[in-house]
Amino acid sequence: MKLVRRNILSLKPYIAGKPIEETKRQLGLKDVVKLASNENPLGASPLALKAVKHALLGINRYPDSQGFYLKRKLARHFNLYPSNFVLGNGSDELIDVIIKTFVETDESIITADITFLEYKIISESNGRRIIEVPLKYYKYDLDAIRKKLDKKTKLIFISNPNNPTGTYVTNYEIKEFMEGLPKDILLVLDEAYDAFIDVDDFPNSLGHIRGGNVIILKTFSKAYGLAGLRAGYAIADAELVSYMERVRQPFNVNSLAQAAAAAALEDRKFLARTREVVLEGKGFLYAQLTKMGLAYVSSVANFILIDIGRDSRAFFRRMLSYGIIVRDMKQYGLKNFIRVTIGTKKENEKFIKILKKVL
Ligand SMILES: Cc1ncc(COP(=O)(O)O)c(C=O)c1O
Structure with a gap:
């Protein structure tokens, strides 16, 4: 294509976390949990x-x-x-x-x-x-x-x-x-x-x-x-x-x-509640991952990088079929890793339940 600048031809587009609505529409699912873009699981302030x-x-x-x-x-x-x-x-x-x-x-x-x-x-x-x-x-x-x-x-x-x-x-x-x-x-x-x-x-x-x-x-x-x-x-x-x-x-x-x-x-109250939910959720997820023998990188943010020991894109699709959106790390060059955003207590529990099933 001659119209485009050379550096655009080789550019790889950013692949965003899959939206909830799109997942519902494509897979005919009612309940979908998105843990893919490090958003606030409590909603907005x-x-x-x-x-x-x-x-x-x-x-x-x-x-x-x-x-x-x-x-x-x-x-x-x-x-x-x-x-x-x-x-x-x-x-x-x-x-x-x-x-x-x-x-x-x-x-x-x-x-x-x-x-x-x-x-x-x-x-x-x-x-x-x-x-x-x-x-x-x-x-x-x-x-x-x-x-x-x-x-x-x-x-x-x-x-x-x-x-x-x-x-x-x-x-x-x-x-x-x-x-x-x-x-x-x-x-x-x-x-x-x-x-x-x-x-x-x-x-x-x-x-x-x-x-x-x-x-x-x-x-x-x-x-x-x-x-x-x-x-x-x-x-x-x-x-x-x-x-x-x-x-x-x-x-x-x-x-x-x-x-x-x-x-x-x-909105200090909302921020404090958000922090509380994320820190509690992190403790829960760490404990569950350790029990399952999965390695993860210790995080100071609201997401966790997890080594799932297998192709992360195929794993992502399997999780998706159960209504859980995670982020596969292939585009980051970490082909056996996923990144999971810490969600609400209910979302984290559902994630672990499905994770066990898929693994
Ligand atoms: C490290 C980092 N910087 C910047 C952004 C962009 O955030 P926004 O454009 O929504 O402010 C993100 C979003 O994921 C991020 O992870």
Whole structure:
């Protein structure tokens, strides 16, 4: 096909978690449990739902292109300034904005080989070279990344915690890494799952944004339960933010998403309940997997990477036939692994029941 840019021809599309409705329709099932996209199993924050209802009355108008109220709430929440925030149509979009804003076409991007696939897809769709450094014990190998830095390196993506392994780099490791990092290389810390952290040595990444070469990504899609509305944000030094603001589309975050996100941010009760359900569910799943003799990677996020010791795509289809959607890890290069999102108590129990049956 001559019409298409060369780098698009070889691009592999992102395969998303299978939707519940599609599974019901295709398999004629009534009850389907989705544990495939690390969403919040409790639904959305009730305060966010209320805010959306109110905001519905205004959808004949364009959204606030500056996201004034949401940025003001974020600034208060993090004790920063509104000028430290860029809003995105999910943090996905901000990955694209960051690359377009900062990486020249002849510069390169570094990340891990087994990590959030969008770093690679978006880099390549923009015609930027991406170097994938192998994980070490399922964890980002910062020493190996350091050795890969050269004159062409412009940007490093670290998913912390890492999707799909659930592992994390510690405060000490990031500090040490930052000390050796040239100021003309940007470090993006993608903290999509930070609300689920249950360890003490997770990095205090906000402390690094003053240096001017760190961007933090966060999202309302996971713990806040707003994946369907699409709202994420970047936190960075105000000068970096001002350049990203030039690149993003003016109405990238719709008015319902802005209203919902601003309300969800203050819904401490919902967030606390979400954490409780996820941490309890994690304990239950660990215990069951251990009993079954299945190996898994210890996770600080709301999902678990499990070694099922057989082809994960065939396994995925078998689970699907019983109404359980998991994520097979073939596209991540882990052909014997699945990733399971921690669900409600009932969902986790059903998952284990079907898992036993299928194995
Ligand atoms: C590490 C990581 N970053 C970013 C995202 C994108 O989230 P969203 O675009 O919904 O904000 C995801 C979603 O799965 C993720 O796992």
